[in-house]
Amino acid sequence: MRVQVRNALIIPALAALMLAGCSAVPLRGTGDLGLVIEREAGKVQVVDTSARKSLGEVAGLGDLSHASIVYSRDARYAFVFGRDGGLSKVDLLTGSLVKRVMQAGNSIGGAISQDGRLVVAQNYEPGGVKAFDAETLELMADIPASYGTEGKRSRVVGLADLPGRRFAYALFDAGEIWVADLSDPKKPLVTKYPNIGKEPYDGLVTPDGRHYLAGLFGEDGVALLDLWHPEQGARKILEGYGKGQEKLPVYKMPHLRGWSVAGRHAYLPAVGRHEVLVVDTETWKETGRIPVKGQPVFVMARPDGRQVWINFAFPDNGWVQVLDTATGKLVQTLEPGQGVMHMEFTPRGESVWVSSRNTNRVIVYDTETFREQAVLPVPAPSGIFFTHRAARIGF
Amino acid sequence: MAWAMDGVRERELVRLVREDCGSCHGLTLKGGLGPPLLPETLQDKPEQYVVLTILHGHPGTPMPPWSPFMNETEAAWIASRLKAGFPDR
Numbered sequence: 001m002r003v004q005v006r007n008a009l010i011i012p013a014l015a016a017l018m019l020a021g022c023s024a025v026p027l028r029g030t031g032d033l034g035l036v037i038e039r040e041a042g043k044v045q046v047v048d049t050s051a052r053k054s055l056g057e058v059a060g061l062g063d064l065s066h067a068s069i070v071y072s073r074d075a076r077y078a079f080v081f082g083r084d085g086g087l088s089k090v091d092l093l094t095g096s097l098v099k100r101v102m103q104a105g106n107s108i109g110g111a112i113s114q115d116g117r118l119v120v121a122q123n124y125e126p127g128g129v130k131a132f133d134a135e136t137l138e139l140m141a142d143i144p145a146s147y148g149t150e151g152k153r154s155r156v157v158g159l160a161d162l163p164g165r166r167f168a169y170a171l172f173d174a175g176e177i178w179v180a181d182l183s184d185p186k187k188p189l190v191t192k193y194p195n196i197g198k199e200p201y202d203g204l205v206t207p208d209g210r211h212y213l214a215g216l217f218g219e220d221g222v223a224l225l226d227l228w229h230p231e232q233g234a235r236k237i238l239e240g241y242g243k244g245q246e247k248l249p250v251y252k253m254p255h256l257r258g259w260s261v262a263g264r265h266a267y268l269p270a271v272g273r274h275e276v277l278v279v280d281t282e283t284w285k286e287t288g289r290i291p292v293k294g295q296p297v298f299v300m301a302r303p304d305g306r307q308v309w310i311n312f313a314f315p316d317n318g319w320v321q322v323l324d325t326a327t328g329k330l331v332q333t334l335e336p337g338q339g340v341m342h343m344e345f346t347p348r349g350e351s352v353w354v355s356s357r358n359t360n361r362v363i364v365y366d367t368e369t370f371r372e373q374a375v376l377p378v379p380a381p382s383g384i385f386f387t388h389r390a391a392r393i394g395f
Numbered sequence: 396m397a398w399a400m401d402g403v404r405e406r407e408l409v410r411l412v413r414e415d416c417g418s419c420h421g422l423t424l425k426g427g428l429g430p431p432l433l434p435e436t437l438q439d440k441p442e443q444y445v446v447l448t449i450l451h452g453h454p455g456t457p458m459p460p461w462s463p464f465m466n467e468t469e470a471a472w473i474a475s476r477l478k479a480g481f482p483d484r
């Protein structure tokens with residue numbers, strides 16, 4: 001026992017000395033680090049948001065189209081969910097791939113539990129969710145999204161972590177919301193909310209962990225579940241927001257996440273319309289809608305909630321617009337370059353990083369002056385994920 | 396059918412398919428929200444069905460019509476390349 005304790009002390013001390021000695025990896029925190037996905041190369045770049053530069057890259061992560069990332073609660077490790085079903089654990093400090101498992105044929109993202117112990121992937125093929133030990137990536141639970149009487153499996157979307165080792169998600173093909181309690185991963189308790197509306201395409205949990213929203217593609221509206229009152233079931237809000245007008249063809253599915261909420265209001269993409277819908281999260285009634293340049297894909301609040309940044313689906317994906325939430329007016333229109341894929345705010349929102357796939361650049365903007373602060377060359381960049389997500393519900 | 400297309404436009408279309416079709420069908424076209432667009436999954440489907448699907452979409456599903464962004468010759472070029480195995484770039 002005593003020997004072990006002593007070793008445990010000596011080894012980190014030695015490691016630190018060695019690191020300091022060769023200065024390959026200086027001792028540092030991860031609070032200002034993040035990853036940028038190079039979707040075509042199957043790599044991620046480790047970036048430093050204080051220095052505004054790339055520290056290096058980690059390769060061998062497979063097909064990263066539509067990849068997304070969650071962070072361990074110490075914000076040192078990233079869990080990268082690839083389209084090909086690969087789940088990779090990346091160490092930001094050493095810039096290395098720690099572990100990788102193939103967990104499905106076709107995957108669409110994931111989440112991490114409140115206590116940081118379980119990493120959960122949501123899959124299209126085979127449709128369902130799987131939970132893994134965050135330490136070892138060992139499979140802990142497998143919950144097929146079976147529905148109907150013929151044993152069909154639905155594609156799963158909108159996975160979000162809830163307080164208490166629970167996860168909410170939606171079944172695109174079945175039109176259901178499921179809440180899985182993984183307190184004991186060997187015996188998952190699943191509560192199903194059927195008939196929530198046609199074709200939920202993505203979901204979000206509000207930053208307080210209380211409300212789960214699933215956006216609907218097959219009809220105009222959003223399904224809402226109050227997790228403090230689950231016995232009331234899911235209800236529909238923003239019903240018929242298209243006012244009977246034919247929606248435009250959708251060339252890219254919009255995304256929802258906790259960053260849609262700014263203060264008291266949620267800012268949601270209108271599907272098939274050039275509009276952002278504003279909803280009061282106390283009453284869940286529409287309080288306004290803002291005409292924008294194209295069909296919104298990401299509608300993201302700056303951490304202080306004063307601004308909302310919006311990017312758009314093909315063919316308007318060269319633009320970014322900024323909304324001032326105090327006045328409800330657009331205050332800026334930027335052209336970062338064709339193929340704007342994603343945006344990510346620094347932890348307190350003084351800067352935003354924007355990826356432009358077609359121009360192979362990530363542009364850093366000052367969110368007050370809208371001036372470019374830096375440009376990083378990154379081949380076909382897509383998602384940008386900073387470590388502050390580690391500490392937030394629904395990220 | 397005559398291919399009234401130059402190399403520049405071909406490269407544009409390859410990029411469009413990989414990236415913009417790829418957002419639903421996957422960059423590697425192995426499927427996502429939309430089904431896979433691979434030679435083995437398309438082999439039993441007539442080329443004309445693929446062309447019409449691309450131009451007009453499938454109403455009532457997320458598959459959108461692409462006729463605002465390409466003509467029939469270009470859609471036919473994409474359809475034949477999809478059936479043969481789509482180029483990387």
